[in-house]
Amino acid sequence: MTTDTADAPHASLSGRLAELEAHLLGGDRRALARVLSWVESGDQRGREMLRALYPRSGRARTIGLTGSPGAGKSTVTNELAKSFRARGQTVGIVAIDPSSPYTMGAILGDRVRMTELYSDQGVFIRSLASRGALGGLSAATQDVVHVLDAYGKDVILIETVGAGQDEVDIAGAAQTTILVNTPNMGDEVQTLKAGIMEIADVLAVNKSDLPGADRMVSALKALLSLNPDRGWDPPVVRIVGTRGEGIDTLTEACDSHFEELRSSGRLEAAELARARQQITSLARANVLNRLHTESGEQRLDDLSAAVAGRLADPHSAAKAWLAEL
Amino acid sequence: MTTDTADAPHASLSGRLAELEAHLLGGDRRALARVLSWVESGDQRGREMLRALYPRSGRARTIGLTGSPGAGKSTVTNELAKSFRARGQTVGIVAIDPSSPYTMGAILGDRVRMTELYSDQGVFIRSLASRGALGGLSAATQDVVHVLDAYGKDVILIETVGAGQDEVDIAGAAQTTILVNTPNMGDEVQTLKAGIMEIADVLAVNKSDLPGADRMVSALKALLSLNPDRGWDPPVVRIVGTRGEGIDTLTEACDSHFEELRSSGRLEAAELARARQQITSLARANVLNRLHTESGEQRLDDLSAAVAGRLADPHSAAKAWLAEL
Numbered sequence: 124m125t126t127d128t129a130d131a132p133h134a135s136l137s138g139r140l141a142e143l144e145a146h147l148l149g150g151d152r153r154a155l156a157r158v159l160s161w162v163e164s165g166d167q168r169g170r171e172m173l174r175a176l177y178p179r180s181g182r183a184r185t186i187g188l189t190g191s192p193g194a195g196k197s198t199v200t201n202e203l204a205k206s207f208r209a210r211g212q213t214v215g216i217v218a219i220d221p222s223s224p225y226t227m228g229a230i231l232g233d234r235v236r237m238t239e240l241y242s243d244q245g246v247f248i249r250s251l252a253s254r255g256a257l258g259g260l261s262a263a264t265q266d267v268v269h270v271l272d273a274y275g276k277d278v279i280l281i282e283t284v285g286a287g288q289d290e291v292d293i294a295g296a297a298q299t300t301i302l303v304n305t306p307n308m309g310d311e312v313q314t315l316k317a318g319i320m321e322i323a324d325v326l327a328v329n330k331s332d333l334p335g336a337d338r339m340v341s342a343l344k345a346l347l348s349l350n351p352d353r354g355w356d357p358p359v360v361r362i363v364g365t366r367g368e369g370i371d372t373l374t375e376a377c378d379s380h381f382e383e384l385r386s387s388g389r390l391e392a393a394e395l396a397r398a399r400q401q402i403t404s405l406a407r408a409n410v411l412n413r414l415h416t417e418s419g420e421q422r423l424d425d426l427s428a429a430v431a432g433r434l435a436d437p438h439s440a441a442k443a444w445l446a447e448l
Numbered sequence: 449m450t451t452d453t454a455d456a457p458h459a460s461l462s463g464r465l466a467e468l469e470a471h472l473l474g475g476d477r478r479a480l481a482r483v484l485s486w487v488e489s490g491d492q493r494g495r496e497m498l499r500a501l502y503p504r505s506g507r508a509r510t511i512g513l514t515g516s517p518g519a520g521k522s523t524v525t526n527e528l529a530k531s532f533r534a535r536g537q538t539v540g541i542v543a544i545d546p547s548s549p550y551t552m553g554a555i556l557g558d559r560v561r562m563t564e565l566y567s568d569q570g571v572f573i574r575s576l577a578s579r580g581a582l583g584g585l586s587a588a589t590q591d592v593v594h595v596l597d598a599y600g601k602d603v604i605l606i607e608t609v610g611a612g613q614d615e616v617d618i619a620g621a622a623q624t625t626i627l628v629n630t631p632n633m634g635d636e637v638q639t640l641k642a643g644i645m646e647i648a649d650v651l652a653v654n655k656s657d658l659p660g661a662d663r664m665v666s667a668l669k670a671l672l673s674l675n676p677d678r679g680w681d682p683p684v685v686r687i688v689g690t691r692g693e694g695i696d697t698l699t700e701a702c703d704s705h706f707e708e709l710r711s712s713g714r715l716e717a718a719e720l721a722r723a724r725q726q727i728t729s730l731a732r733a734n735v736l737n738r739l740h741t742e743s744g745e746q747r748l749d750d751l752s753a754a755v756a757g758r759l760a761d762p763h764s765a766a767k768a769w770l771a772e773l
Contacts, residue, residue, distance in 0.1 A: 170763055177761035265762070391756070398755035398762065399748060405766035410735045423724060430723035431716070436502035437590070437723065438495055441730035448773070 136175050140168060144175055147274060152247065155274050159249055162266045173266055180272035181394075183215070186377055187281045187297030189290060189319065194303040195329040198364035199373075200282045201240060206374040207278045208245055215271035215279040216240075216248040219264060219293060247271065262404045264293050265397070295322035296397050298390065299380045301373070303327045304343065306335035320346050324357055325376045331361035331369070355383055410448075419447055461500050465493060469500055472599060477572065480599050484574055487591045498591055505597035506719075508540070511702055512606045512622030514615065514644065519628040520654040523689035524698075525607045526565060531699040532603045533570055540596035540604040541565075541573040544589060544618060572596065587729045589618050590722070620647035621722050623715065624705045626698070628652045629668065631660035645671050649682055650701045656686035656694070680708055738773055747772055 146154035161169030188196050204214045240246045283290035294300050302323035328339050343359050358376045362369030384390040426440040471479035486494030513521050529539045565571045608615035619625050627648035668684050683701045687694030709715040751765040
């Protein structure tokens with residue numbers, strides 16, 4: 124790459140970054156990968172690229188997938204990606220799961236299916252395992268989604284393991300959230316426990332060729348009927364991810380939900396809520412970063428010693444520490 | 449009570465509060481209860497009382513009890529309290545568990561045992577279910593412990609359900625932490641899962657008259673052997689809480705751990721860490737309170753709209769929001 128273009132088209136970016144932006148917007152996957160790495164790690168260059176790219180985002184549809192480990196989320200994600208590709212839409216996949224086949228290798232069947240996607244230039248797959256990013260995993264994921272969106276992906280699939288609150292929040296921040304279930308009692312209980320039903324717009328019963336699928340479908344419908352007034356009636360779709368069965372129905376269910384969001388005006392409300400949530404978590408992280416500087420830590424050590432020695436009470440010490448800001 | 453004592457002994461407290469402090473330090477349980485209510489709810493008077501009382505704290509021994517729901521923690525807590533009382537030590541009990549028999553009523557057997565404690569003036573029981581306190585449940589619990597400590601309790605037992613990270617942290621913040629297990633496989637798995645073994649100083653196998661107790665003891669010992677270099681070898685104590693069996697051994701195990709903490713100098717390190725943790729969580733909560741004022745919320749609304757409309761990126765918006773502080 125050449126360098127030094129003081130008169131770059133984007134005044135806010137320096138020469139190299141403006142060039143990188145041009146490459147990215149031109150469809151260069153390596154430029155995209157580099158920017159995503161910066162964004163994930165909290166690098167200042169990532170911040171600058173994001174500021175420049177963000178106005179170009181907001182066009183992609185976002186779909187979150189969550190569910191228990193073993194529910195087959197990666198398989199469903201793959202099949203959905205293929206379904207959107209078959210319509211000519213480009214796809215970004217963000218997998219947030221340290222044990223995801225995208226990062227850790229996969230069983231043979233999965234690997235074969237995934238290789239298809241990897242070799243498709245219309246698909247870009249990014250695995251996000253880092254929790255070190257500023258503002259937490261949720262804010263980092265949204266930044267990655269913004270960049271893929273600005274890059275031009277039509278649909279962005281965000282796959283998270285539905286174990287922690289963070290992961291559930293991430294999937295719930297997408298326009299449409301699919302909860303992937305499987306026909307067995309353990310999952311049924313887990314579904315109830317996590318209160319995850321409230322964020323699900325579409326319910327998929329994966330592995331629905333297994334015994335117990337009917338019971339799972341009934342259980343989910345019964346659960347949904349407990350909360351009828353959400354302005355959208357989440358469909359329950361039976362699929363067999365490994366054979367691609369029911370995937371088109373699932374894609375259509377996502378489409379219907381998106382249309383409902385758009386026509387009801389709830390799409391904008393959701394986008395507003397998402398923006399608010401990201402600003403809040405970034406601001407909180409920013410404050411923590413400013414408190415935990417080297418001098419802030421030193422002051423905290425001194426104050427902790429004073430509190431431990433009963434020379435100051437914890438509330439007064441907290442106030443004194445904040446005075447550092 | 450009489451009022452208006454401008455020349456109260458404690459310059460930092462106003463007349464009424466100084467009087468209340470004097471009553472509390474004189475052993476008045478109603479004064480104690482009132483101060484604890486203020487402390488829990490984040491009332492400014494609680495803050496002032498705490499500032500005055502805190503220098504008198506630091507003498508009580510603190511023992512945390514955690515474990516799965518159904519492990520019999522409340523029973524063990526009761527029995528430990530009686531054991532300390534039998535030695536002539538006074539006891540404070542802080543139960544953090546919305547389903548605790550202290551708040552919710554109990555099965556008959558429990559009620560009988562607990563009534564004994566309730567009628568003992570040497571025992572003060574406080575149930576803490578509120579999560580609304582500034583700095584979260586952990587900071588509120590520590591404030592309650594400080595007040596009971598200043599009030600003069602010799603031993604403070606802190607019972608938490610070992611389900612959430614908060615609760616585990618609270619039990620772990622005590623000088624000695626007892627993990628209460630029962631002989632069944634489910635608990636065994638849960639023990640592993642939560643990584644709770646690392647905070648346990650003493651392991652109790654409750655209901656050890658049930659089948660599977662030997663296996664549970666072996667499993668726990670095997671788990672402990674995986675982490676041998678912690679400077680203390682956590683004993684595994686078999687008890688039958690409902691019959692008081694093994695409780696004296698458990699009390700002695702707590703004593704041994706405390707002696708080890710003291711002689712090794714780790715007691716001070718732990719106190720320092722606890723102080724540091726409380727200062728940090730109070731400071732964080734304080735910042736959040738300052739951000740989420742009415743005008744702060746209004747500004748956040750405006751910034752969210754700008755981000756949703758792609759007029760500003762989330763990082764710049766977060767920066768702008770913080771500029772309000």
